[in-house]
Amino acid sequence: MAERTSVLVPPxxxxxxxxxxxxxxxxxxxxxxxxxxxxxxxxxxARYAHLHPLVPIEAVREVLASKTTHFRWGGADLFHAADxxxxxxxxxxxxxxxxxxxxxxxxxxxxQEQGGYRRLLEDAFLPMLRRRxxxxxxxxxxxxxxxxxxSGYAAVLADLAKEDVWLVPCFDGEENPWMRINDRRTIExxxxxxxWLEVRAAFRYVTQRPWNRIPPVTRTLVFNPxxxxxxxxxxxxxxxxxxxLYNAKIADxxxxxxxxxxxxxxxxxxxxxxxxxMGGFAVVKNPYSNAGQGVWTITSQRELDALMxxxxxxxxxxxxxxxxxxxxxxxxxRGPIYHVGTVPNRxxxxxxxxxxxMVGCGPGGFFPCAIYARRARESLEAAAPTxxxxxxxxxxxxxxxxxxxxxxxxxxxxxxxxxxxxxGVGLDDLIDGYMxxxxxxxxIDSMATRLxxxxxxxxxxxxxxxxxxxxxxAEVMP
Numbered sequence: 427m428a429e430r431t432s433v434l435v436p437p438x439x440x441x442x443x444x445x446x447x448x449x450x451x452x453x454x455x456x457x458x459x460x461x462x463x464x465x466x467x468x469x470x471x472a473r474y475a476h477l478h479p480l481v482p483i484e485a486v487r488e489v490l491a492s493k494t495t496h497f498r499w500g501g502a503d504l505f506h507a508a509d510x511x512x513x514x515x516x517x518x519x520x521x522x523x524x525x526x527x528x529x530x531x532x533x534x535x536x537x538q539e540q541g542g543y544r545r546l547l548e549d550a551f552l553p554m555l556r557r558r559x560x561x562x563x564x565x566x567x568x569x570x571x572x573x574x575x576x577s578g579y580a581a582v583l584a585d586l587a588k589e590d591v592w593l594v595p596c597f598d599g600e601e602n603p604w605m606r607i608n609d610r611r612t613i614e615x616x617x618x619x620x621x622w623l624e625v626r627a628a629f630r631y632v633t634q635r636p637w638n639r640i641p642p643v644t645r646t647l648v649f650n651p652x653x654x655x656x657x658x659x660x661x662x663x664x665x666x667x668x669x670x671l672y673n674a675k676i677a678d679x680x681x682x683x684x685x686x687x688x689x690x691x692x693x694x695x696x697x698x699x700x701x702x703x704m705g706g707f708a709v710v711k712n713p714y715s716n717a718g719q720g721v722w723t724i725t726s727q728r729e730l731d732a733l734m735x736x737x738x739x740x741x742x743x744x745x746x747x748x749x750x751x752x753x754x755x756x757x758x759x760r761g762p763i764y765h766v767g768t769v770p771n772r773x774x775x776x777x778x779x780x781x782x783x784m785v786g787c788g789p790g791g792f793f794p795c796a797i798y799a800r801r802a803r804e805s806l807e808a809a810a811p812t813x814x815x816x817x818x819x820x821x822x823x824x825x826x827x828x829x830x831x832x833x834x835x836x837x838x839x840x841x842x843x844x845x846x847x848x849x850g851v852g853l854d855d856l857i858d859g860y861m862x863x864x865x866x867x868x869x870i871d872s873m874a875t876r877l878x879x880x881x882x883x884x885x886x887x888x889x890x891x892x893x894x895x896x897x898x899x900a901e902v903m904p
Contacts, residue, residue, distance in 0.1 A: 431618050432604050433593045435567075435580040442539050445578030446529050447835055453842035455532040462856045463534060463794055467491060470857055477854060478680070485679035489864060491791035496878075497654045497871035498550050499795075501525025501784040502863035503820075506851055507749050507763045514766060516859040517684045517749065518669070519780065521866040523650045523659025524631050527784040527796035529574050532842050542784070542795045543575075543582040547629075549793060550786035551649050552586055555627055561612050561645050563624035566592040568605060568613075568640075569631045571823075576631045583629060592623070596632045596639055605639065607903070613646040633660065635714065641903040642877070642884035653877055653884060656893075656902065658870035662744055663713035664893055665870060666690045672869030683865045686747035687758040691894065694738060700745040701730055705757040707810075709746040712738065714898060719823075723814040725754060742895040750818070754810040767806050768839075769850045775805035779839060779849060780820045783863040792864045797856070799839035799849055 442451060467490040475483035500523055504516045533541040565587055569576035580593040594615045596605050604616045613625040627647040632640065642653040650659065658665030666688040673682050686709075689700050701708040701724055710733060712720030722733045725748070747756040747763070755762040767776040784796040804816040811817040822834050839845045879885045890899050 429573075429593070430595050430597075432595070432615055433580075434617075435577070435584050435591045435593050437584045437588060437590075439584060440540055440543075440578065440581035445543065445574055445581070446541070447574075447838070449835070449838070449840060450530060450532055453532040453840050453844070455534060456841055456843050456846035458853055459797060459841040459846060459856070460534055462853055462860075463797075467791060467793075470860065473854070474857055474861055480680040482679060485676075485681060486861070489676075489681070489861075489868065492787075492868060493789065493791060494787045494868065494871040496651055496657075496874040497523065497659065497867050498554070498787045499524060499546060499650055499785075500659065500863070500867040500870070501527055501782055501796075502859075502866050504781045504783065504859050504862060505749055506766045506779075506781065506849075506855060508766050509761055509763055510752070514855075515684050516781070516855060516862050517686060517763070518862050518866045519686070520662055521658060521665055521863070521870055522633075523654045523870075524633060525782065525784050526572050526575055527782055527798060528578060529572075530782075530798035530838055530840070531796040532840060540578075540582050540585075543578050544586070545793070546784075546786045546795045547579065547583055547586055549790070550788040551583070551629060553789050554647055554649065555587070557647065560626045560647055561610075561624055563612070563626040563646075564592055564615070565589065566594050566613070566615055566625045566628045567631070568594050568596045568628050570596050570598065570634050570636075572631060579629055579631070592617075592625075596636075598634045598638065603639070607641060607644065611641060611643070611645045613640070613644055613648070635901060636660065637903060638901045639903070643882065651874075653874045654870065656889065657874035657877055661714055661893070661898075662711050663690050663742060663895070664873055665866075666744060667892060668869040668873035669866065672865070672872055675872075676865070681865065683869060684862060686749060686763065687756070687760065688747070689745045690742075692743045692745050693741065694734075694743065697734065697743060697745060698730060703757075704745070704747060707748040707750060707754055707756045709748050711744050711746065712740055713742065713744050713895075714740060721819070723748060723818045725750065725810045725814040726812070728812075729814060740895055740897045742893075742898075748818075750810070750814075751806055751808060753808055765806060766850065768801060768848050771848075777804075778802040778806050778818055778820060781849070781851070781859055783859050785860070785863050785867060787867070792867075794860055797841050797859075799841075799845075801837050801839055803837065 471486040503519045508514045567580040584591040614622045658668045710722045747758040779801040800820040
């Protein structure tokens, strides 16, 4: 049960049944997934370059070995899609800063009871604690949802650091917050006794508009800093621009982040025009929401009319090419693309599914942390659906009327011997998904670097010029 107060987590607190789904605890990881996770970046680069002969292997090695400046922990949601000629690719739908995933993947070995929690913290977070100039104070894990995973990170961090770790709730709009920023731009957390403690380093799983509680840059080491969310990790508008800029940078190496065609900086009034341009099929997104919120799939005039009647918090949107079925997908400049879908079940029904890749980045470069998949509620059919979200929406998070969150874990597709084969993907698809995730994380890290001034401050003027949404800018802490 999630505690809505600060909780002190001592070393030796990790209990697997509290930090993995019950299905995961009893699952055996699929041999192919285990094999992929055991590959080093050199072997992955060799295989990728072999399958993409126009891409120099040195370029692949460089990407995988690169060390990001800000974005050290990310996850991409990918669709396995095909064009009408049968060419298949993994397409990046969005990239998340501070993503979920550890509770959803079976452990590589039974003896590794802390699984990917330990690997991410050990290989990406702990090396950052050795930086000079960190303030004195405690270690903390900040969270606003996903208590199962965040409490797991706190317990593993306590073991690795050999000290107590504070697990601190940071809910949007909380009247009596457990966290604040002092005048030295250092994070402080409140104990149940009412004392305020400075934090030298914080592992952050604050995902709902984190920029209105935590500044983009702080003296406290934050993993990941909020500037990453603004640069694209929780901002689909800037993510689209980051991908475009990065694709131009790597074009001479024949590398590319594969994304559906995306129109950004769209005003509410312009939405119908762009939906029509895409043939009446499109995805409209509030760029700053996550967990499946603020995303509308449009396959009919009725769904478009319903969207236009909703009162919106923000002024700008993105309109994206919809990946549907062969007969009902958006018209894109590079042609339509459609879902490969799962392997048909016994009733000959197949479903839309996405694949989440979580990666970390440490002194040795990138590494995969977790993989899982999610399927839609309803099957994919030849005719366009009347309720398209039931057929195309894959996110498992459900926001309850009281503002709390629950999960439809029955639609989770595990990387185990039972579920994995249903996805219809192979080793080369996993390698492609890993590369796409690394490229998208690198693109957003590059954008985050642009948003930091030479004095180490957040470049608010530049941010406002490339993300001209006054409602969002007003929310960002100074």
